[in-house]
Amino acid sequence: MAAAGVxxxxxxxxxxxxxxxLAAGKALHSQALRLGLAGDPYVGTALLRASACTPNLVxxxxxxxxxxxxxxxxxxxxxxxRTPAPDxxxxxxxxxxxxxxxxxxxxxxxxxxxxxxSGAAMPDxxxxxxxxxxxxxxxxxxxxxxxxxxxxxxxxxxxxDACAVFDGMPQKDVVAWNAMIVGHAMHGNSREALxxxxxxxxxxxxPTDITFVGVLNACSHAGLRHGLLPKIExxxxxxxxxxxxxxxxxxxxxxxxxPVKPDAVVWGSLLGACRLHxxxxxxxxxxAFLVAAxxxxxxxxxxxSHIRAAAGDWEAAARxxxxxxxxxxxxxxxxxxxxxxxRLHEFLVGDVGHPRSAEIYAELQxxxxxxxEGAAAGGVHSEKLAVGLGLISTAAGTTIKVVKxxxxxxxxxxxxxxxxxxxxxxxxxxxRIRFHHFSDGSCSCGDFW
Numbered sequence: 001m002a003a004a005g006v007x008x009x010x011x012x013x014x015x016x017x018x019x020x021x022l023a024a025g026k027a028l029h030s031q032a033l034r035l036g037l038a039g040d041p042y043v044g045t046a047l048l049r050a051s052a053c054t055p056n057l058v059x060x061x062x063x064x065x066x067x068x069x070x071x072x073x074x075x076x077x078x079x080x081x082r083t084p085a086p087d088x089x090x091x092x093x094x095x096x097x098x099x100x101x102x103x104x105x106x107x108x109x110x111x112x113x114x115x116x117x118s119g120a121a122m123p124d125x126x127x128x129x130x131x132x133x134x135x136x137x138x139x140x141x142x143x144x145x146x147x148x149x150x151x152x153x154x155x156x157x158x159x160x161d162a163c164a165v166f167d168g169m170p171q172k173d174v175v176a177w178n179a180m181i182v183g184h185a186m187h188g189n190s191r192e193a194l195x196x197x198x199x200x201x202x203x204x205x206x207p208t209d210i211t212f213v214g215v216l217n218a219c220s221h222a223g224l225r226h227g228l229l230p231k232i233e234x235x236x237x238x239x240x241x242x243x244x245x246x247x248x249x250x251x252x253x254x255x256x257x258x259p260v261k262p263d264a265v266v267w268g269s270l271l272g273a274c275r276l277h278x279x280x281x282x283x284x285x286x287x288a289f290l291v292a293a294x295x296x297x298x299x300x301x302x303x304x305s306h307i308r309a310a311a312g313d314w315e316a317a318a319r320x321x322x323x324x325x326x327x328x329x330x331x332x333x334x335x336x337x338x339x340x341x342x343r344l345h346e347f348l349v350g351d352v353g354h355p356r357s358a359e360i361y362a363e364l365q366x367x368x369x370x371x372x373e374g375a376a377a378g379g380v381h382s383e384k385l386a387v388g389l390g391l392i393s394t395a396a397g398t399t400i401k402v403v404k405x406x407x408x409x410x411x412x413x414x415x416x417x418x419x420x421x422x423x424x425x426x427x428x429x430x431x432r433i434r435f436h437h438f439s440d441g442s443c444s445c446g447d448f449w
Contacts, residue, residue, distance in 0.1 A: 010040040017046035057083065061090045068097025073106075088121045096130045104134035105337075105344055138337055138344060139403035139430050159187050159435075174205050182214035187435045188444035193218035213237060232260045239266050243273025244448060248282060264297060271303040272407075275310060283307040298324070298331045336382035336404045340393050347385040360388035367422055369415040381412050387419060387427060397424070404431040417441050 001008065008016075013032050017025055029047055032038040038047070048063065060083040067076035080086065080094045091114045098107035111131045114121065123131075166172070166180050177200040184193035197215050200207065207215075209231050216237035235258045242251035251270060255262045267290060274283030287304040290296040301324045309317040324331070337346045345354065354360065364370050364384055383404045390400035408416075408431040416427050421441030429436045437444035 008035070008037075010037050010043050013037055013040075014042040014046040017043070018049070057085070057087060057090060060086075061093055064090065064093040064097070068093060068100070071101055073097055073101060073103065086121060088124050088127065091121055092124070092126045092130065095127060095134075099130050099134045099137070102137070104137040105346070107131060107134035108138070108344070137403075138339070139401055159183055159189075172203070174200075174208055174211070177203075177205060178208065178210045178214065181211060182217070185214045185217035187437065188446075190218040209233065216241070232258070232263060232266070235260070236263070236266045236269065240269040240273075243269055244276070246273075246277050248273045248277055248279045252282060252286070264295065264299075267295070268299055268303070271300065271307070275303055275307045278310060280307050280311040280313075296329075298329050301329055302331055332406060334382050334404070334406050336386040336402050338386040338390050338400070338402050340389065345386070345389055347382040347389075349382050350380055351382065351385055354385070354389065356389065356392065357385075359392050360385055363391050364388045367419055369418060381409065383408060383412050383429060383431075384415060387416065387429075390427075391419075391423065391425070399426045399428060401428045402430075404429060407432050408436065413443065413447070417443055 001012070008031075013028060017028055020028060025047070029038065032043055032047075037043050048066075060079055063079045064076045064083075067073070067079065076094060076097050080090065083090060086094075091110070095107050095110050095114070098104065098110065108131060111123070111127065111134075114123065114127070162180065162183055166176060169176060177196065181193050181196050181200070184190075184196065193214055197207070197211065197218075200211070212230075213233045216234055235254065239251045239255050239262075242248070242254065248270070251273060255266055255270060258266075267286060270286055271283055274280070274286065283304065284307070287296065287300055287307075290300050301320055305317045305320040308314075308320065323329075334349045335346060337344055339345070347354065351357070361370070361380070364380070369384060370380060383402055386402045387400055390398075390402070394400065408429060413436070416429060416436070416438045418441065419425065420427050420438040424440075427436075427438040429438070434445065
């Protein structure tokens, strides 16, 4: 075609690149640049595909990064799996992709595969940091300790271990102080968080905005006294604090008066407060505003349904669910995870696929915590199933640790308190909002979550 003097167009290049080796592809890329066709989306896509399909470590790693950042983990993994000898950078790109997009189990599994691989790639600081982040998302204590064998310090989803690491640090920067203050606040240890804040000031360190997120979560307004302009996280903490205390109208007024636009977290806190304190009219008003503004998500509809149900308007609650279905709005399915002997076990609502499901249900039935579902297994929430596995698979007195992807419901919260009293077990559950420490029939949150 070129010899005949016919000038190629974008279609020519996109078709020819599909049949090219890397060397020929580079030549065509140069010609496309000269003709001003390299910016065409079809030509650009063909160039990317040619690079990705070529067994070249640098290009493959770049493609994995691109796909992972775009959230296309399937495509990223496809490129990774056909990379013949990935180095640490290539492994890190794929492991980090899973971690950053909420798939920590795959991240940890790939790290284990990295250690078993016969290649020369060894985990580096980036690998370990990424995997530890995945362990924290999972609440996988044993996996975190396993990763610790490659490091000189230990960091995992246990407040006790975090305190031990913190206390043993000879030099503590503001990041370390912030981590402990926020950690104590998340676990409901308000006094400890505020005491650490005072120690931090006494040590001569200047607080940052992250510091005050933790401090405000521990029920303090100190952020306005240190010369920092409050950010949306600080306003959000105060809105949440007022709402939980029953001052829902004041919280709503603060949200409206904020100098920055309230985000989904702020509105979610307000809707949750409306549900908690029976403010149905205000909840309806907020939900209607979010729907009209196009900012409603599945959580908005679910909270609105709960608000209407709490007010006794069951028909209106059902209409919200129908509205969600008709509008294609899907509620995120509830899931919980529990680690036993280094292996992660994940459950969905009503799950019966676990090899020990019969034992789990029998244990929960014996404890009397399946009353709201009756004999039907389809309604048992995932966190109950995870705790049930912990009860039958760990020694008496062992603390049971569970991670829940959504906010724990009132029924399951009550069930955890009952289980902790009946079995003498301590249960630590991290839901979407905070950590709950159940012991002897009570929770660290004081039923205030």
